Amino acid sequence: MKLIRTLAIFMAMVLAAAAPPVTAQDYDDLLEVHAELREFMVPGFTASVVLDSGARVGEVYGDALMQEKLAGLDRFEADLAALDVANWTRAQQVDYLAVKSLLNGYRFNLEVLRPWKRDPGFYLDPLMKVAFTDLSGSEDDVAVLRARLIAVPQMLDAARANLTEVAGDFADLALHNLENSDGVNHYHPYRAVPPPGIIGWYDDLLERSLTQRPDLAPDVRAARDALTAFRDWLRADRAAMTAAAGVGAARYDWYIRHVRMIPLDAATMITLAEREHERMTAALALLRHRNRNEPELSLSATAEEQRAKIAETDQIVRDFLVREDIITIPDYVGALGSNTPFIERPGGPNFWEQIQFRDPIPDHLHAVIPGHRFDAAVSARDDRPIRSQYSDGGRAEGWATYLEEALSITGATAHSPRADEYMQIFGIFRAARVPADARMQQNVWDVREAVDYMKAKTPWLDEDVARVDAEIYLRRPPGYGVAYTIGKLQMDALLADRAVQLGEEFSLREFHDRFLANGRLPIALTRYEMTGEADEVAAFWNTPPIPQP
Template sequence: MAMMASALALALSAPLALVAAPAHAATAAPATPPQGRGDYRALNAVWQEFLAWRDARPAAGLPDFTPQTIARQNLELNALMARVEDMNVASFSRAEQADWLAVRSKMAQQMFWLQVSKPFSRDPGYYVDQMLYPPMTELPVSGADKDRLQARLKMIPLIAEQGKRTLTEAAADYADLALYNLENADGVGHNHPWRPVPPAGVIGWFDDMAVRAKEKQPELIPEIMAARAAAIQFRDWLKANRPKMTAKAGIGEARYNWYLKNVKLLPYNTDQLYVLGARESQRLWSIHALEEHRNRKQPPLLPAATKEDYDRRKADTKAAITKWLTDEEIITIPADIGNLYVNVPWIERQGGRNFWEEVQYRDPTPDLLHATVPGHAFDGAMGKRDTHPIRSRIGDGVRAEGWGVYLEEAAQKLGFLADRPRTRELIDIFGIFRAVRVAGDIDLQLNRKGVKEIVEEWRQMTPWLDENVARVDAEIYLRRPPGYGIGYTVGMIEMQKLLADVRFQEGDKFELKRFHDRVMTIGRIPMSLIRYDMTGRDDEVKHFWRMDPLPPA
């Protein structure tokens, strides 16, 4: 697991070239909560109207992305946002004020999607994504399932034609990623059915479906082949027009900082986040070095040799984690929580294990903590119990991923891995990959580096990281709204900040189980709002009352 010397030098030298700038929130005098006319019931009413407006789908056919429709949608959204601004937020309770900020942040996110992200005109992958999953459908299908599949297959030629009309400002990186995904397996296969040889991208999946349909449901072949032809035509159109697709995929520093403050409600700018990410990379590599020395006489952890061995490890680990969480009074596990999913299925890849499999097949603990219990699967199941009219409909990537990463190191500190030293090394490796994403996310969105450069850097700095996992993650963070890649490490930092604040505030009355249970039930809103709601500290939220104008491109 030794890291290359050049990568170590890169990680250690990163902060030396950086000087933290003042946080964007500190550049203007803090505002105060609005003192308009609407009450809290009015906030909930406009929130429900917004959800219905945002989630509306055409009764038939495709969404309309013509300039006239986008202009109309912007006007409609502006009207909803004006009503939110005209609220007497100063008279709201603290929790209601947090709700108001959360509602406005979601409206700001939608405004950003319409005016900046614009995947319908900038990202060919927006259309490629819609082609990918229909051909993965298990055959045969019947009844309503067959009707839905046929409708989706018939839509694919329309989707391809819409992309050709609408992609008027396609970005170079987006176009290259779309072409890759049309013709190549991504090598990771998130939620893809298993094949010994993965089909070659979207087009390959249509070939796979045609073979299956010939044997199991031949009446679908005409629709499958028409969809396949549309995907090929879209690929050919992309290749022919690729020289004209020269726009930058990233949104730039000013708009990234705007998004951090007004949508993510984070108290940091890109310079500060860059330093936080570099510091975490250093910290984790340093403790990993110490852990490796401490464990130098321990036998290595060997990956599971068979599916049966791996399934046993998963089941035993899941049971052990659940029992430990209960016995040590760390969090409440409801008796009716149900069977929680486990990531990373058993796969024997032609090219060998990928990054997640290198870790998970040795010991499932890191990912089960992060993604199963009490991580994402448990978190999601608890979220479904939320009946709050506002918070039950809000999610935040920093909160979700930060909770998962926080749990990994928390388990180390709480002694769960006291007798498994080599597993503690795996936790470090997970953390390292989260931390290096911070700089990668920022560099991609600020157009400092492209996907290939980020993949190379991540692989230098992260043990076992393979090209496919690195490329897929870089694509996710470039193509999603900004700030998802930072969410893992920064969310963990925000969780640690919250824990510290509540511990200091409650003193000797503090109970870890009560704290974690409160986090589970307070909602999946941005971390700064959870902190405000739980502690009353307004040093962060006082900078969020006034929304900034969206910077020009």
């Protein structure tokens, strides 16, 4: 690392001495490339785009158009390569690397992931949103729903034509989700007994339409019938759907480095995560000993009790953040809600609820304030052309996971000793995700093996939460499952760097404020901008070709 850092600093000095001063026009060229790239890559690869494309799925995601998009990336890569960034400010260089990672990600989607050809869930995911529609809305809302319902049969027909390289794990997950509740149900309308999967939700929509909007019933029935036909097609052809779901070991490492811009490979991340798992498991045992005379916390029995716990927790957290000078809470940040609704399940609380219904503070710090929802409120005020459009999962989850242990250490849980145990259980689960993510993407494990591993490694972890997590980390672009623990470790390292650099001048509040102000960029880029240390970003300037399978 010292050699890399020395070389990187030396090269930067040489280039800076030889290069002319940077002009505003140079950076404007980058902004232009970024804007044109985003426009060129519509459609993208998200559920909302699939839903909006409706019956045009076959055209929008056809082989000819996707090959045209892939070929078009060559021009953007040449445009980026032509920019002489050596004498730019660190902030401008970071923006350049952010655009480079976006471009690399688009190429990987088009060359490797190709969800429109490999993953039936690519087409099914947005259809849940349609089935959740409240039928008491305005006539304009009903008109939008009708148009989407009408598009479903045509969209699924086009999907069947596109899906020529379906991975076995993706097919199995789609079949499961068509007929089974995922058992987690966050952000779903509440049902004491959730409908059985996507088809079940369309049955629910049909039942509601028959009483509230009978004029919609034929369109709902046609959409539901199209879904059952899609399920039957998957069942009939499943034996031939044998492609691997993961991207393979070499491609995984390429993606981690050149898209997620994490300066590590899979083997290193697994080792780090295994050590974190051991450390936190040991810490849990020590905390259980410390708290051996403390009463166990009971689960909330009613929604009212849980709401009261959340309200009390929110006030405790906000008071702590201000009193202990942890982070600035801008005046525009008001109520931020909560992340875990109260759900009564026939089989009892799931993993998240086992903790949250006892004490909400672990997830409140992670997902509400100063974690995800607070982070989103601050980021929404960012009007910089590149950073306002960039949101890295490793940055988002690394920040939120870092907060759990960091704020526990600084005193946020002093009022609730058991909460420290729950923080460790959260961290244990997040560490177990890293091998699961990497080995599924390397095609070493299938979903079942990843689920079994995480369950064996995590207290209270249930089948449904483990399966949903495995599905997320296999079906999303690679590396989301490692984002929590590895991002947290990157945050720890950045904190250490700044504390050493600034010495007695170090302020935790200023560190947190500056970090959030940098935007949702990969943490390695923020480290370079905040510290000037160039060793990690040295690996990002040149992008080799994506490895062949």
